[in-house]
Amino acid sequence: MPDHVANVSRVAVLRAWSPGDDDVVPSRARGIGIGELSESVLRDVRDDTLLTIDYPRVA
Numbered sequence: 001m002p003d004h005v006a007n008v009s010r011v012a013v014l015r016a017w018s019p020g021d022d023d024v025v026p027s028r029a030r031g032i033g034i035g036e037l038s039e040s041v042l043r044d045v046r047d048d049t050l051l052t053i054d055y056p057r058v059a
Contacts (some may be wrong), residue, residue: 003021004006005052006057006059007057008030008057009055009056009057010053010055011052011053011055012050012051012052013042013045013050013051013053013056014026014043014051015046015047015049016037021030023029025049026048026049027048027049028046028048028049028050029049029050029052030049030050030051030052030054031051031052031053031054032051032054032055033053033054034054034055034056037053041059
């Protein structure tokens with residue numbers, strides 16, 4: 001992804017989002033580095049959790 005969006009260094013994942021919701025306020029948050037990302041981490045994102053994934057910018 002850094003090749004396509006060089007200015008982005010964080011991606012946020014919120015599983016329980018719906019276009020009909022006026023407010024989405026997760027009750028938990030977790031931040032990880034790109035090296036910690038795995039399929040099991042993504043599968044473990046709960047409905048009320050915001051997951052942020054940070055990775056270094058490409059210069």
